[in-house]
Amino acid sequence: MTFRAQHLLGIEHLHPTEITALLDLADSYVDLNRGAVKHSDVLAGMTQINMFFENSTRTQASFELAGKRLGADVMNMAMQASSIKKGETLIDTALTLNAMHPDLLVVRHPHSGAVDLLAQKVNCAVLNAGDGRHEHPTQALLDALTIRRAKGRLHRLSIAICGDIAHSRVARSNIMLLGKMENRVRLIAPPTLMPSGVQEFGVEVFDNMQEGLQDVDVVMMLRLQKERMDGGFIPSEREYFHRYGLDAQKLAFAKPDAIVMHPGPMNRGVEIDGTIADDINRSVIQEQVEMGVAVRMAAMDLLARNLRDRRAGASEAGVMV
Numbered sequence: 001m002t003f004r005a006q007h008l009l010g011i012e013h014l015h016p017t018e019i020t021a022l023l024d025l026a027d028s029y030v031d032l033n034r035g036a037v038k039h040s041d042v043l044a045g046m047t048q049i050n051m052f053f054e055n056s057t058r059t060q061a062s063f064e065l066a067g068k069r070l071g072a073d074v075m076n077m078a079m080q081a082s083s084i085k086k087g088e089t090l091i092d093t094a095l096t097l098n099a100m101h102p103d104l105l106v107v108r109h110p111h112s113g114a115v116d117l118l119a120q121k122v123n124c125a126v127l128n129a130g131d132g133r134h135e136h137p138t139q140a141l142l143d144a145l146t147i148r149r150a151k152g153r154l155h156r157l158s159i160a161i162c163g164d165i166a167h168s169r170v171a172r173s174n175i176m177l178l179g180k181m182e183n184r185v186r187l188i189a190p191p192t193l194m195p196s197g198v199q200e201f202g203v204e205v206f207d208n209m210q211e212g213l214q215d216v217d218v219v220m221m222l223r224l225q226k227e228r229m230d231g232g233f234i235p236s237e238r239e240y241f242h243r244y245g246l247d248a249q250k251l252a253f254a255k256p257d258a259i260v261m262h263p264g265p266m267n268r269g270v271e272i273d274g275t276i277a278d279d280i281n282r283s284v285i286q287e288q289v290e291m292g293v294a295v296r297m298a299a300m301d302l303l304a305r306n307l308r309d310r311r312a313g314a315s316e317a318g319v320m321v
């Protein structure tokens, strides 16, 4: 089998063949999800725990739905109300949950690296649902599946990622994935929202939309992440929309068949004009949500297979995993 990973913590350590294997499997889950009976039993008997230490709508909902459609027992921990508030450390919480024998842990955390740390303390498969500004692998994978289905390929495309790149784990995971699959990635942002060390990413950097969007196949907009900003990154939202917000005029610089993406949640009128977001001829934002469920099903299916193999190997050798 081509997908060997034990956890899905980021795109950084995935091989292009693993990415392709996961997307191929996700395609089959898109078909299942469009059918009348949206159910399989590949996770039957397994327990999935979702731990979201940060707010989420679509990511949490789609992980929950994905687990249920695959037949797992799914539990959502209300982290706002958990013992973390009473001072328990992340590691203690992880060890407590681990004692309940989960098979899949889905974790979102505001600190970069927290999910990796947790994965070292538990003996089940861990999926990173977003850690700080670091990685959001399932988002990049669902974006890749959306692009591959819309464009018929996932290589030699010109893709612009625009907006608040500095605070975005979505951008980081996408830059890595799209680069591994041999696409040309362009980053467009005001200098204050461009991360430092961007030169090492193997991307082209622009600070204006007209130049950056020239003839691209894909326009990926990012939310202005106000909760991660501590003041003066932009002069005003109105000015930001004027210079960097995607509207029909700016979209005209891209290829005539360029698609428009956004991971959500959107700030309409800040980074994207509402009419562009709703234009079914250009925007694939709803497809991204649909692909999100399929990609998460594929990721959990593959990790569960590896977990079963590891446990079978370990029990033959007489050790616990």
Ligand code: NCD
Residues within 6 Å of the ligand: 058, 059, 130, 136, 139, 169, 170, 222, 223, 225, 263, 264, 265
């Ligand atoms: C993103 C996230 O949480 O990183 N949203 C998502 O998962 N759909 C992007 C964002 O919050 O702007």
